[in-house]
Amino acid sequence: MPIKTNELNIISNTTLRRPEWLKVQLGSDQNYTEVRKLVNRQQLHTVCESARCPNIGECWTRRTATFMILGDTCTRSCTFCNIKTGKPGVYDLNEPQRVAAAVKELNLKHAVITSVARDDLQDGGAAMFAATIRAIREVLPGCSVEVLIPDFRGNLNDLDTVLAARPDILNHNVETVRRLQKELRVQATYERSLSILRHAAGQNFMTKSGLMVGAGETKEEVLQTLRDLREANCRIVTIGQYLPPTKAHYPMDRFYHPDEFAEFKHLGLELGFSHVESGPLVRSSYHADEQAPHLAESA
Numbered sequence: 001m002p003i004k005t006n007e008l009n010i011i012s013n014t015t016l017r018r019p020e021w022l023k024v025q026l027g028s029d030q031n032y033t034e035v036r037k038l039v040n041r042q043q044l045h046t047v048c049e050s051a052r053c054p055n056i057g058e059c060w061t062r063r064t065a066t067f068m069i070l071g072d073t074c075t076r077s078c079t080f081c082n083i084k085t086g087k088p089g090v091y092d093l094n095e096p097q098r099v100a101a102a103v104k105e106l107n108l109k110h111a112v113i114t115s116v117a118r119d120d121l122q123d124g125g126a127a128m129f130a131a132t133i134r135a136i137r138e139v140l141p142g143c144s145v146e147v148l149i150p151d152f153r154g155n156l157n158d159l160d161t162v163l164a165a166r167p168d169i170l171n172h173n174v175e176t177v178r179r180l181q182k183e184l185r186v187q188a189t190y191e192r193s194l195s196i197l198r199h200a201a202g203q204n205f206m207t208k209s210g211l212m213v214g215a216g217e218t219k220e221e222v223l224q225t226l227r228d229l230r231e232a233n234c235r236i237v238t239i240g241q242y243l244p245p246t247k248a249h250y251p252m253d254r255f256y257h258p259d260e261f262a263e264f265k266h267l268g269l270e271l272g273f274s275h276v277e278s279g280p281l282v283r284s285s286y287h288a289d290e291q292a293p294h295l296a297e298s299a
Contacts, residue, residue, distance in 0.1 A: 021258050021280050022054075022241070032061050038105055039065065042098045045072045047114050047148075047285075052082045052245050054281050066112045066148070066285045067099050069132055070125045074116035076150075076187045080175070080212065082245035083116060091118075096128065100135035103143060110289035111136055112171075114148035119187070124150060126158040130165035144168040146208070148284055154192045156199050163203060169236070170200040171208040173284055174229065177221035184215060184250055194232045201233035210238035210284045216253040219260075226268050235274045236291060239264050240282035256280065 039046055045068040048056040059065065073088040074081075092098075103111045113132050118125040133145050146169035152158035163170065175181075178190045193209070201207045209229050213222060222239075229237055239261060244252050261278040268276035275291050 075119040079250040096132040096135040112285040117150040124152040126161040133165035198232040208236035212242035214242040239278040
């Protein structure tokens, strides 16, 4: 069945007309169906579904997915995010093996693992990240692993637990510019996120971060965020358009034009990033499998 192109089925809290460049693929081919069945069979969560990512049709059609461990309920209440918040349940110690089995079945060359924030756990879920990395390496040794982690409340010992499992890429998002942190990331801080990236880079790990635009920031603030990330020795950055999941979420200020995203990419490369993925529909793990090979060579 051919892939259909349509506008993203998402309720926006803005009256602005959605531009042509924000049209996306709706998944409907065999690969998409197989990925959905695999996720359901292994009883896994994906950020693709929980966060209502606009790229789910494209990515699942390419047989890639971002697996979300430690359940589907987050202990934080970020105002931009669609993942449900509340009191998480007991997590499954066998989840790393199920994730690894799914990665092997998809025969991924690059796996991306993320999680909800689990501030209710003593280690913030760090041990489960490490266990998942090791499980993937055991069943598919040639697969590189990228982890998109929470901030572990700034606990660097918990971060070291993850780093001890040797992820190929350590990803942690600043999400937005310094001025808008409290409005969008209620329980997080800009400096704490930079410290996470700085600590990992200081141990020679390849680090990555991402931010959204369109929430009311200025271009100069975006540029300053890129400078701050480079000062923390972050190597990879993703920049995408903020799209409110529902009317209840933080309001969108404006749509950025693709030419503006191209400008951000140019500026980022000038600042010394190894790779800048910048575009209206770019998200943290968008085309991550294509970034990993040549970046690993340059590490």
